[in-house]
Amino acid sequence: MTDLAIKLESVTKRYRYFTLDNIDLDVPAGEIMGLIGPNGAGKSTTIRILLGLVHQDSGNVRVLGHRMPAEQIEAKWNIGFASEDMRLYDAMTLGWHMNFMRSLYPKWDEKYAQLLLKRFCLNAEQKIKGLSHGQRVKSMLLLVLARCPRLLVLDEPTTGLDPVARHEILKELTAVMNDEGRSILFSSHNTQDVEQISDRITFIDRGRIIDSMDKETYLDRWRRLRLEVPAGIELHALPGIIDIRQDGRLAVATSNDFVPDLANAYENTGARVQSIENMTLEEIFVANVERSREEVEA
Amino acid sequence: MSRSLVRHLILKDFQMHRTSIVFSIVAGVTGLAILQLKGLPGLLGIIGFFTTLIVLGSMIPNTSILNERKGRNLAFLMSLPISMAEYTTAKVLAALGMFMIPWLVLVGTALSLILGRSDIPHGIIPVTLILVTAPVVGFCVMIAVALVAETEAWVMTATIAVNVAYSFCWVLIVSNAELRGGLGSPTPIWNPTALTVLGSEFAAIAVILAITFYLQSRKKDFV
Numbered sequence: 470m471t472d473l474a475i476k477l478e479s480v481t482k483r484y485r486y487f488t489l490d491n492i493d494l495d496v497p498a499g500e501i502m503g504l505i506g507p508n509g510a511g512k513s514t515t516i517r518i519l520l521g522l523v524h525q526d527s528g529n530v531r532v533l534g535h536r537m538p539a540e541q542i543e544a545k546w547n548i549g550f551a552s553e554d555m556r557l558y559d560a561m562t563l564g565w566h567m568n569f570m571r572s573l574y575p576k577w578d579e580k581y582a583q584l585l586l587k588r589f590c591l592n593a594e595q596k597i598k599g600l601s602h603g604q605r606v607k608s609m610l611l612l613v614l615a616r617c618p619r620l621l622v623l624d625e626p627t628t629g630l631d632p633v634a635r636h637e638i639l640k641e642l643t644a645v646m647n648d649e650g651r652s653i654l655f656s657s658h659n660t661q662d663v664e665q666i667s668d669r670i671t672f673i674d675r676g677r678i679i680d681s682m683d684k685e686t687y688l689d690r691w692r693r694l695r696l697e698v699p700a701g702i703e704l705h706a707l708p709g710i711i712d713i714r715q716d717g718r719l720a721v722a723t724s725n726d727f728v729p730d731l732a733n734a735y736e737n738t739g740a741r742v743q744s745i746e747n748m749t750l751e752e753i754f755v756a757n758v759e760r761s762r763e764e765v766e767a
Numbered sequence: 768m769s770r771s772l773v774r775h776l777i778l779k780d781f782q783m784h785r786t787s788i789v790f791s792i793v794a795g796v797t798g799l800a801i802l803q804l805k806g807l808p809g810l811l812g813i814i815g816f817f818t819t820l821i822v823l824g825s826m827i828p829n830t831s832i833l834n835e836r837k838g839r840n841l842a843f844l845m846s847l848p849i850s851m852a853e854y855t856t857a858k859v860l861a862a863l864g865m866f867m868i869p870w871l872v873l874v875g876t877a878l879s880l881i882l883g884r885s886d887i888p889h890g891i892i893p894v895t896l897i898l899v900t901a902p903v904v905g906f907c908v909m910i911a912v913a914l915v916a917e918t919e920a921w922v923m924t925a926t927i928a929v930n931v932a933y934s935f936c937w938v939l940i941v942s943n944a945e946l947r948g949g950l951g952s953p954t955p956i957w958n959p960t961a962l963t964v965l966g967s968e969f970a971a972i973a974v975i976l977a978i979t980f981y982l983q984s985r986k987k988d989f990v
Contacts, residue, residue, distance in 0.1 A: 517988075517990060520845075520846065522842070522846075522988075522990040523987065523988045523989070523990070541848075541850060542769065542848045542849065542850055542853075543848075545846065545847065545848040545849075546848045549846075550846035551846075552842055554839055554842065555839060555840075555842040555843050556838055556839040556840055556842075556843065557840070557843060558783065558838070559838065560783065561783065569779060572775055573772060573775055573847060609843075
């Protein structure tokens with residue numbers, strides 16, 4: 470059996486205007502899981518539940534083998550959490566924060582912290598209030614990474630960063646994964662970032678997980694077919710096609726389980742396949758969300 | 768409970784608020800020094816002394832608890848290996864420490880001044896202790912509201928309510944014949960009324976803190 474860093478089973482959390490509905494999620498140890506969803510999809514609530522910061526109404530949560538929220542203290546020794554809306558103390562310096570963390574965590578790696586300080590071009594003497602947004606995010610990551618956690622949970626860490634800062638952070642996260650025992654749960658609505666570093670990807674929308682599989686499978690299975698349709702013929706969705714839009718003699722079919730026979734099947738209906746296009750993760754995400762919403766509304 | 772972590776969190780709060788603690792001690796002692804003067808300056812000294820205690824009592828819950836939430840530092844703290852119970856314990860102990868250290872220094876200085884001077888009747892000691900304990904009760908109310916309600920609006924409401932309550936407290940004490948009667952005595956008179964009022968203040972402190980821990984333990988969303 471694969472070791473799981475995170476296991477959520479039928480987790481539900483109800484708020485007045487939002488429900489996280491029956492979430493099942495497995496993150497195997499040693500993997501990077503990207504959690505993609507639009508704003509308000511439930512990414513942050515899911516993350517807060519698995520950290521014990523929010524208690525689920527029902528369902529089971531295990532993180533690094535610990536039941537949450539009951540065993541959150543034991544679990545949090547090995548979890549590094551950084552969130553876009555988390556702030557360090559403005560009035561204190563980064564050095565003060567480093568000392569604070571060093572005093573708490575016996576596994577604090579000072580050499581690595583100093584290396585990250587240089588790599589991220591940060592100054593330990595500088596007060597947090599004087600740092601740019603990018604520097605604040607990097608400071609937060611430094612404090613998280615230098616404590617050597619087995620699980621990194623990052624809630625929209627790259628939001629609002631310039632491309633250079635994003636690249637630096639993603640590079641560091643990839644480097645962290647050289648230690649095979651580590652796992653990362655990385656939430657974002659920026660599919661490019663997630664695509665760059667994730668092994669597996671989970672899509673979440675309106676409090677429900679709508680799809681979850683490894684990144685390569687997504688990219689292999691999803692295709693867009695551009696078709697030329699003879700006059701008077703209306704194309705229908707074949708098995709493996711989740712969406713088909715026809716405008717006169719042109720049609721676009723989206724497949725989430727593409728096999729070459731699918732193109733042949735459309736050719737047999739009289740249509741001509743103009744092109745079969747790979748889809749980007751963003752396009753897959755949007756198509757997935759639209760399909761899910763149509764299913765719910767149907 | 769991880770005592771080491773709670774201790775670190777308490778030390779962190781002390782480190783971050785040490786200027787306020789020192790400043791309040793200086794302000795309070797200055798008030799006591801002015802109180803030595805006769806006439807209007809003496810009255811201003813009394814006002815300065817109590818104002819220091821009251822301001823400190825409303826400032827600490829704001830800066831150490833509410834600002835942490837407003838400044839989004841709470842998620843950072845709660846990502847550390849602590850539970851909500853430990854966070855509450857650390858916050859309550861740190862806040863009590865940051866308030867009680869200046870309080871003990873100022874009240875100790877005030878009592879020393881009374882005891883060291885023969886022209887001040889020692890009969891004012893029970894009423895003095897009742898009056899200086901009232902800001903401790905108010906302070907505990909503020910801690911409770913800041914921790915449990917977590918919003919600026921509630922804390923402001925509590926601040927106003929507590930300050931109005933001080934005025935009532937003064938009026939009730941001054942108008943109570945039994946408490947007033949012993950003021951001119953050369954020795955402190957611990958009559959049942961004085962003991963009951965002081966005991967009620969300590970009981971209120973214990974009840975407020977117990978309710979705070981109880982309500983915190985029932986919370987399901989912390990960040």
